[in-house]
Amino acid sequence: MARWLELPKAIWELICEKLDTVACHSFSGTCSSFQSLAMENQCRRLSSPLLMLPGKENSTSREFYSVSDGRTCEINLPELDGKWCLGSSYGWLFIVDSSSGEISLLNPITKAQILLPPLSAFSDPPGLRGERNIKYIERATISENPSTSNDFVVIAIFTELRVFGFCKPGDQSWTSLTRQGDHCEDVICHKKKFYAITNWGALKRWEHCHVDAPVETVIPAPKDEECLRRYLVETPGGALLKVCRHKEWEEDDEDGDEGHSHTLTFKVCILDENGKRWIRVKNMEVALFVGYNRAICASAIDDDCPGIQANSIYFTDDYFEGYYESPYGCFDNGIFSLEDESIKRICKNPPPVWSSPCIWISPSPR
DSSP: OHHHHTSOHHHHHHHHHHOOHHHHHHHHTSOHHHHHHHHHHOOOSOOSOEEEOOOOTTOOEEEEEETTTOOEEEEEOGGGTTEEEEEEETTEEEEEETTTOOEEEEOTTTOOEEEEOOGGGOOOOTTOOOOOSTTSEEEEEESSOTTTOSOOOEEEEETTTTEEEEEOTTOSSOEEOSSOOSOEEEEEEETTEEEEEETTOOEEEESSOSTTOOOEEEEOOOSSOOOSEEEEEEOTTSOEEEEEEEEEEEESSTTSOSEEEEEEEEEEEEEETTTTEEEEEOOOSEEEEESSSOOEEEETTOTTSTTOOTTEEEEOOOOTTHHHHSTTTTTSOEEEETTTOOEEOSOSSOOOOSSSOOEEEOOOOO
């Protein structure tokens, strides 16, 4: 080891620049000198999205699985002990303390944390009194990367009505949008504006997050679109995609009281912003990653994301109730090919869900 350390620092910096996040973590764990080098250089080359697996009972570590090469690294994250992860954006996890109701953002690579207003700081929609537990929030996303900007907005979809609450750094409470209308499934910040997709497929848009922000219906709900889950994702080129996920329910007992859902197929559309319509996409040079995370679009021809399959959708189980009420919370995951509509399973034997679902993260080592 001593002879390796005698190499010029510039050589080690070049090595660090070639490491992805998984390799960087292994490199930094070799010795204190390598840890300092890794932290100083921040492993500039990002890896493909990683799959954070559920926590194991009586363990503070989490495993991160790389679908590009099958490697797994384990990171000690005591910060997640007693927490429930409800999403990820830009490599940051949205976590809720199941006991205190405290909410924060956590970067699992750097361990940086940003405190947000707690569950008690939400305002229930008129006529609804929601129990303030981890089921209160269904999912959350961030408008910009907190690693590079302090001017970001956190948006949470909460209560059974799936309404929006938002906050900014330093806020003491969550503010609800009062004009949003229909129940919404996903939200994204696209070209400095906020877009949301409803349970019925309508596309909504608003420009600023404040309590009385006017919400425009860009595309009304289609009459013939039947799917159980919709996602919004932005491509590296700045286009907005809609991903429709079609599922079916399988009963596990004669009474139908127990069961699980599984994915059948996906459909992808791109937004024609001039014509205000969706156009079907059947071939992509990118891969999409959907689930509890802010949907990720990664170029399959980019050297920074080797090994991922183009024209594919990598998906995890986001059957919300299943994580609490059945052992099938990690069952529905895989890689869907848009070309032949086949599904290849990943994580065939996932660990039991003691805390949080499987979540895709796009590593942010800064």
